[in-house]
Amino acid sequence: MIVPMNMVLGLSAVLFAIGVFGFLARRNIILMLVSVEVMLNAVNLSLAGFSQHLENPRGQILALFVIAVAAAEVGVGLGLVIALNRNKPGAGVSDLTKLKW
Amino acid sequence: MTDATALAAFYYMAAASVASAILAVTRRNPVHSMLWVLALFMHVAGIFLLLDAEFLAAVQVIVYAGAILIFYLFVLMLLDLPDEEIRPRFGNHWPLAAAVGLCFAALAWIAQVEPLETVEAGKGQALESLRDVGMALFGQFALPFEIAGLVLLAAIVGAVVLARRRIGL
Numbered sequence: 572m573i574v575p576m577n578m579v580l581g582l583s584a585v586l587f588a589i590g591v592f593g594f595l596a597r598r599n600i601i602l603m604l605v606s607v608e609v610m611l612n613a614v615n616l617s618l619a620g621f622s623q624h625l626e627n628p629r630g631q632i633l634a635l636f637v638i639a640v641a642a643a644e645v646g647v648g649l650g651l652v653i654a655l656n657r658n659k660p661g662a663g664v665s666d667l668t669k670l671k672w
Numbered sequence: 673m674t675d676a677t678a679l680a681a682f683y684y685m686a687a688a689s690v691a692s693a694i695l696a697v698t699r700r701n702p703v704h705s706m707l708w709v710l711a712l713f714m715h716v717a718g719i720f721l722l723l724d725a726e727f728l729a730a731v732q733v734i735v736y737a738g739a740i741l742i743f744y745l746f747v748l749m750l751l752d753l754p755d756e757e758i759r760p761r762f763g764n765h766w767p768l769a770a771a772v773g774l775c776f777a778a779l780a781w782i783a784q785v786e787p788l789e790t791v792e793a794g795k796g797q798a799l800e801s802l803r804d805v806g807m808a809l810f811g812q813f814a815l816p817f818e819i820a821g822l823v824l825l826a827a828i829v830g831a832v833v834l835a836r837r838r839i840g841l
Contacts, residue, residue, distance in 0.1 A: 573678040584780030588773040593697030595769030596762040619725045628804040639820040643827030649747045650831035
């Protein structure tokens with residue numbers, strides 16, 4: 572094994588924390604979704620690391636499913652953004668406090 | 673590739689991915705954020721290569737960088753966001769968000785400091801990445817694979833229903 576597993580897990584933790592910060596701090600709904608992508612990438616990284624560490628392809632399979640679900644999430648999420656934008660222009664979540672307008 | 677070069681490559685890609693992730697969540701212009709996320713995805717794909725996950729690296733570049741990111745950019749260009757650069761980047765509670773992020777990073781870091789027990793040699797066979805992944809995906813995991821296809825179909829239909837213009841409403 573070339574890359575030590577602990578380094579991979581540490582990198583994954585740092586990337587996930589950056590994603591958490593971005594999701595909680597940004598007020599633009601598109602950039603919040605992008606922060607979710609950063610978090611998913613961090614999880615994929617640790618899954619690939621475990622796959623190599625345990626010499627088992629299941630980690631990679633799970634990462635592939637994560638990517639597929641991420642694609643679905645992006646489709647629905649951005650569809651929602653477009654639908655919201657039609658009613659009220661802008662992508663700030665602070666403007667979207669009313670369910671009906 | 674020797675071990676030292678591979679380790680140096682890993683350190684470079686780890687540093688670059690952390691830097692581009694930080695830039696991606698802090699840039700004011702959303703398009704710049706997207707470009708930094710692209711840099712992040714490319715470096716993560718490089719780390720996948722170092723972890724013997726060639727197929728995952730290819731999927732990362734084709735699906736994430738090629739499809740998902742372009743989708744984000746399309747929506748970003750479709751929406752007119754002229755005041756995005758004037759508005760505050762973060763909500764008022766951003767120190768709280770930073771504290772939550774730091775706490776999570778510290779927790780995960782503490783959890784991974786303990787050295788992991790190694791698999792004894794010969795227990796798992798060496799990975800032939802693409803062949804093993806393909807055999808597992810279409811053999812043992814055939815049903816989840818089909819369900820993933822169904823999830824994607826539901827997402828496509830859902831996105832069309834959500835984003836379509838309702839006539840007479």
